[in-house]
Amino acid sequence: MRKDFKTAVAERRSHYSISKKTSVSDQTIREVVDHAVKYTPSAFNSQSARVVLLLNQEHDKMWDITKESLRKVVPADSFEPTNEKINSFKNGYGTVLYFEDQSVVEGLQEQFSLYKDNFPVWSQQSSGMLQFVVWTALAEEGFGGSLQHYNELIENDVKSEWNVPDNWKLIAQMPFGHPESEPGDKVFAPLENRIRVYK
Amino acid sequence: MRKDFKTAVAERRSHYSISKKTSVSDQTIREVVDHAVKYTPSAFNSQSARVVLLLNQEHDKMWDITKESLRKVVPADSFEPTNEKINSFKNGYGTVLYFEDQSVVEGLQEQFSLYKDNFPVWSQQSSGMLQFVVWTALAEEGFGGSLQHYNELIENDVKSEWNVPDNWKLIAQMPFGHPESEPGDKVFAPLENRIRVYK
Numbered sequence: 001m002r003k004d005f006k007t008a009v010a011e012r013r014s015h016y017s018i019s020k021k022t023s024v025s026d027q028t029i030r031e032v033v034d035h036a037v038k039y040t041p042s043a044f045n046s047q048s049a050r051v052v053l054l055l056n057q058e059h060d061k062m063w064d065i066t067k068e069s070l071r072k073v074v075p076a077d078s079f080e081p082t083n084e085k086i087n088s089f090k091n092g093y094g095t096v097l098y099f100e101d102q103s104v105v106e107g108l109q110e111q112f113s114l115y116k117d118n119f120p121v122w123s124q125q126s127s128g129m130l131q132f133v134v135w136t137a138l139a140e141e142g143f144g145g146s147l148q149h150y151n152e153l154i155e156n157d158v159k160s161e162w163n164v165p166d167n168w169k170l171i172a173q174m175p176f177g178h179p180e181s182e183p184g185d186k187v188f189a190p191l192e193n194r195i196r197v198y199k
Numbered sequence: 200m201r202k203d204f205k206t207a208v209a210e211r212r213s214h215y216s217i218s219k220k221t222s223v224s225d226q227t228i229r230e231v232v233d234h235a236v237k238y239t240p241s242a243f244n245s246q247s248a249r250v251v252l253l254l255n256q257e258h259d260k261m262w263d264i265t266k267e268s269l270r271k272v273v274p275a276d277s278f279e280p281t282n283e284k285i286n287s288f289k290n291g292y293g294t295v296l297y298f299e300d301q302s303v304v305e306g307l308q309e310q311f312s313l314y315k316d317n318f319p320v321w322s323q324q325s326s327g328m329l330q331f332v333v334w335t336a337l338a339e340e341g342f343g344g345s346l347q348h349y350n351e352l353i354e355n356d357v358k359s360e361w362n363v364p365d366n367w368k369l370i371a372q373m374p375f376g377h378p379e380s381e382p383g384d385k386v387f388a389p390l391e392n393r394i395r396v397y398k
Contacts, residue, residue, distance in 0.1 A: 051394045125327030133208055137204060189246045191236060
């Protein structure tokens with residue numbers, strides 16, 4: 001029995017302790033991503049989101065690339081915590097790379113110049129929606145994931161490794177795998193400071 | 200019986216033909232918004248999202264404000280389509296106003312200067328996630344809604360009408376109500392142009 005929408009939303013968490021143990025097929029993971037990309041809304045139905053799904057050894061390669069990029073900028077004598085952090089992501093089974101196609105965004109800017117400044121913002125909002133949908137749908141399949149942002153550091157290497165078009169802008173990375181522990185309690189700010197109702 | 204997450208995601212659509220007919224209580228609407236604001240993730244769990252929920256006559260007032268703001272910038276002899284558009288939103292029962300608290304974003308920028316340029320972007324992504332969660336959860340309650348962006352045009356008037364703090368930045372407006380017709384078919388771009396899998 002699948003959970004309902006609100007329960008799925010409430011139960012999605014960041015998982016940093018993940019492993020390659022999984023009984024979910026690559027095909028099912030692919031379907032999760034396909035479904036999310038298809039149905040997540042975008043400004044003017046522009047469908048600017050692009051995704052590269054890396055599984056298994058391709059996932060490992062992704063985090064090796066990130067580690068070597070970090071090695072160039074983090075001092076050698078303080079690299080160990082960084083090394084451990086990246087290994088915790090590499091311990092997972094797959095990574096979803098989120099991109100936004102800038103040629104689509106620029107096309108909208110040319111076509112609707114009145115909203116020129118808004119399209120890049122709406123593109124980011126739509127990417128956020130997609131990240132959330134994939135994250136929650138992966139959790140529904142029993143995966144734990146988190147959202148990482150090594151964008152500028154790794155974008156060129158990622159693009160040449162997986163032959164990603166130049167106009168795809170890297171927005172986020174979501175490593176996921178079998179959750180090896182439960183996340184701790186989450187702290188919530190009082191809702192009365194965040195929501196006002198007038199009726 | 201509630202739908203599962205994937206079905207709810209697939210069935211959320213933009214509804215422009217909406218009415219005030221509803222058997223859903225204001226309390227239930229409030230709970231939908233509370234739940235979404237509580238559980239939607241944000242960078243560093245900063246919980247920067249703020250919401251003003253306007254129901255009934257307060258909702259009407261919101262679209263009257265928007266209409267009068269538009270009247271100042273749209274030529275009188277071409278105002279009728281604008282008038283009709285705004286009336287279609289006003290025909291609904293409520294509006295969710297989405298804000299991001301800039302004092303939270305700026306606090307993060309000061310605390311973590313390495314990510315200074317990222318926090319405003321992550322704030323927009325998180326707002327997108329929240330918009331999606333509320334939109335889909337309202338659809339689960341039988342409402343139809345859409346996402347509107349009259350931000351710059353109405354922000355000052357909205358803030359003085361509902362006494363919204365200055366540091367809350369207006370991001371989007373979501374009018375919702377009883378759906379009076381089914382949306383047309385949605386056009387989907389081929390997924391093979393949007394998703395690549397390596398394994």
